Amino acid sequence: xxxxxxxxxxxxxxxxxxxxxxxxxxxxxxxxxxxxxxxxxxxxxxxxxxxxxxxxxxxxxxxxxxxxxxxxxxxxxxxxxxxxxxxxxxxxxxxxxxxxxxxxxxxxxxxxxxxxxxxxxxxxxxxxxxxxxxxxxxxxxxxxxxxxxxxxxxxxxxxxxxxxxxxxxxxxxxxxxxxxxxxxxxxxxxxxxxxxxxxxxxxxxxxxxxxxxxxxxxxxxxxxxxxxxxxxxxxxxxxxxxxxxxxxxxxxxxxxxxxxxxxxxxxxxxxxxxxxxxxxxxxxxxxxxxxxxxxxxxxxxxxxxxxxxxxxxxxxxxxxxxxxxxxxxxxxxxxxxxxxxxxxxxxxxxxxxxxxxxxxxxxxxxxxxxxxxxxxxxxxxxxxxxxxxxxxxxxxxxxxxxxxxxxxxxxxxxxxxxxxxxxxxxxxxxxxxxxxxxxxxxxxxxxxxxxxxxxxxxxxxxxxxxxxxxxxxxxxxxxxxxxxxxxxxxxxxxxxxxxxxxxxxxxxxxxxxxxxxxxxxxxxxxxxxxxxxxxxxxxxxxxxxxxxxxxxxx
RNA sequence: GCCCUCGUAGCUCAGCUGGAUAGAGCAUCUGACUUCGAAUCAGGGGGUCAAGAGUUCGAAUCUCUUCGAGGGCACCA
Numbered sequence: 001x002x003x004x005x006x007x008x009x010x011x012x013x014x015x016x017x018x019x020x021x022x023x024x025x026x027x028x029x030x031x032x033x034x035x036x037x038x039x040x041x042x043x044x045x046x047x048x049x050x051x052x053x054x055x056x057x058x059x060x061x062x063x064x065x066x067x068x069x070x071x072x073x074x075x076x077x078x079x080x081x082x083x084x085x086x087x088x089x090x091x092x093x094x095x096x097x098x099x100x101x102x103x104x105x106x107x108x109x110x111x112x113x114x115x116x117x118x119x120x121x122x123x124x125x126x127x128x129x130x131x132x133x134x135x136x137x138x139x140x141x142x143x144x145x146x147x148x149x150x151x152x153x154x155x156x157x158x159x160x161x162x163x164x165x166x167x168x169x170x171x172x173x174x175x176x177x178x179x180x181x182x183x184x185x186x187x188x189x190x191x192x193x194x195x196x197x198x199x200x201x202x203x204x205x206x207x208x209x210x211x212x213x214x215x216x217x218x219x220x221x222x223x224x225x226x227x228x229x230x231x232x233x234x235x236x237x238x239x240x241x242x243x244x245x246x247x248x249x250x251x252x253x254x255x256x257x258x259x260x261x262x263x264x265x266x267x268x269x270x271x272x273x274x275x276x277x278x279x280x281x282x283x284x285x286x287x288x289x290x291x292x293x294x295x296x297x298x299x300x301x302x303x304x305x306x307x308x309x310x311x312x313x314x315x316x317x318x319x320x321x322x323x324x325x326x327x328x329x330x331x332x333x334x335x336x337x338x339x340x341x342x343x344x345x346x347x348x349x350x351x352x353x354x355x356x357x358x359x360x361x362x363x364x365x366x367x368x369x370x371x372x373x374x375x376x377x378x379x380x381x382x383x384x385x386x387x388x389x390x391x392x393x394x395x396x397x398x399x400x401x402x403x404x405x406x407x408x409x410x411x412x413x414x415x416x417x418x419x420x421x422x423x424x425x426x427x428x429x430x431x432x433x434x435x436x437x438x439x440x441x442x443x444x445x446x447x448x449x450x451x452x453x454x455x456x457x458x459x460x461x462x463x464x465x466x467x468x469x470x471x472x473x474x475x476x477x478x479x480x481x482x483x484x485x486x487x488x489x490x491x492x493x494x495x496x497x498x499x500x501x502x503x504x505x506x507x508x509x510x511x512x513x514x515x516x517x518x519x520x521x522x523x524x525x526x527x528x529x530x531x532x533x534x535x536x537x538x539x540x541x542x543x544x545x546x547x548x549x550x551x552x553x554x
Numbered sequence: 555g556c557c558c559u560c561g562u563a564g565c566u567c568a569g570c571u572g573g574a575u576a577g578a579g580c581a582u583c584u585g586a587c588u589u590c591g592a593a594u595c596a597g598g599g600g601g602u603c604a605a606g607a608g609u610u611c612g613a614a615u616c617u618c619u620u621c622g623a624g625g626g627c628a629c630c631a
Binding site: 025026028033034037041043046047049050055056078079080081082125162165166167192278279280281282291292295296297298299300302304305306309330331332333334335336337357359360400401402404405406407408410413416417418419420421422424425427428429431432435436438439440482486489490493496497499500501503504505506520541542 | 556557558559560565566567568571572573574575577578579580581589590591592593594595596611612624625626627628629630631
């Protein structure tokens with residue numbers, strides 16, 4: 001049990017002795033941001049004073065007097081009723097050995113205890129290339145998957161392919177047009193056709209493979225064009241995602257779900273909650289708080305988008321996950337209520353389904369928003385962005401804000417090689433630590449103790465290192481990877497402050513150097529582990545500025 | 555009109571199960587390089603937490619009202 005938990009347990013025991021009802025959630029222990037306030041602080045006396053008919057400070061005094069714990073030096077009550085805990089040095093320092101021993105497994109939790117979670121993200125239709133919104137969803141989804149894995153869950157990363165609806169028909173028809181174009185047969189693109197240049201490229205590829213085989217009668221081969229197009233574009237999407245360090249485990253095809261008859265099965269099960277109106281079949285979703293009831297089967301007999309999606313989620317529930325997480329674009333938010341309502345009708349627990357809405361991304365360059373790519377004239381694609389700023393910067397920036405707030409992506413900042421760019425700041429810090437470890441060989445063996453690491457910046461570091469598990473826990477519970485980037489940045493700051501104030505390798509003070517090397521190694525490990533959670537690389541050296549500039553001039 | 559998300563420093567955002575002086579980054583200004591990587595560090599300035607009311611020992615945080623921004627309100631996907 002770590003020291004924070006021990007303190008909480010002791011507080012709980014004291015309150016119980018005072019006959020005050022208390023739950024684990026009541027007791028909040030935070031790392032102090034001010035050394036005068038000790039290492040950790042709790043507001044529990046403020047929260048419980050009224051219940052016991054005492055003034056907060058009176059309760060704090062009383063609790064401080066009763067508090068007894070080996071790892072804690074002293075407890076100070078403070079106005080208006082806080083309790084400040086000063087942890088013993090060896091207790092604080094013990095984290096170094098723990099980190100070094102666990103290495104890349106430091107931070108692993110058992111929150112999941114083998115529970116299964118399914119995370120569905122990106123799920124873009126295979127009708128074109130991925131854009132910025134998809135890229136953000138991809139980065140967020142992948143990070144959430146990494147977080148859950150770190151927290152001890154069994155994680156499935158899933159992509160839902162809408163390969164059966166109108167959009168694919170549209171794709172097929174668009175491809176036919178582009179294909180015919182290559183044989184000088186004129187035909188207008190369908191009204192909602194796809195204008196992307198990737199379709200033109202695709203048509204050329206098709207021509208190379210089959211020649212003029214379909215020119216005389218393309219329309220009776222529509223299915224071929226649909227399949228050819230969507231397969232190719234899907235492969236392309238996977239390729240781009242892979243480059244972005246995003247690889248998913250399961251690709252669920254809407255078409256396959258339809259072909260297996262899942263849709264009809266679900267429809268039968270939902271029938272009791274359905275009614276017919278104007279020739280269409282409606283599902284009663286207003287009973288679960290929806291604005292209006294939703295159509296499942298249109299009056300022309302075709303299914304709406306919703307119905308196969310219900311079948312798909314039904315399938316996911318039936319696969320036995322303890323938790324389902326969907327990342328949707330923010331424009332789908334109205335959709336959540338009806339989907340949950342339907343799953344509830346099917347006998348599933350809607351609480352198990354969490355939907356994270358991913359807000360829009362705006363790109364800024366040279367202080368101005370820019371939407372269109374000069375090269376293609378279309379919206380900027382994920383691939384173009386990666387080529388421009390690199391995978392590390394893109395991954396970091398996309399997850400650095402809460403998913404439900406809009407993201408302004410500053411391309412200039414992402415490309416800056418300097419401390420104002422948080423990505424380089426973190427990577428530089430890591431490289432710096434690696435440099436020290438390398439240069440410190442003369443001081444080996446390292447001493448993984450912290451008896452001499454008593455300065456303010458060293459203590460701050462120890463507390464930050466200890467806090468890592470807690471950050472993972474919170475980030476995981478809230479599905480918010482930005483907590484990790486915040487942590488990375490503040491840890492890097494603490495490290496650099498320590499570096500400036502505390503000389504690590506010092507011939508005049510060998511014992512201190514040996515301990516500081518241990519701290520450096522622990523810091524490096526935690527920083528690397530945190531960066532790994534957002535799939536940003538942790539280099540052991542940086543390409544020097546001079547080289548960079550030289551190569552630019554060349 | 556109804557529903558979501560949101561309104562915090564010049565800009566982009568944290569903080570929101572009520573708690574110590576409202577925090578970061580960018581931008582701006584001032585200092586610090588014969589020493590482990592100055593791609594760094596230290597320090598300034600900058601806020602009526604959109605406005606108003608309520609709840610109480612205490613509100614950026616909870617409730618209500620108003621104003622403003624973006625998105626959604628299909629027998630589209």
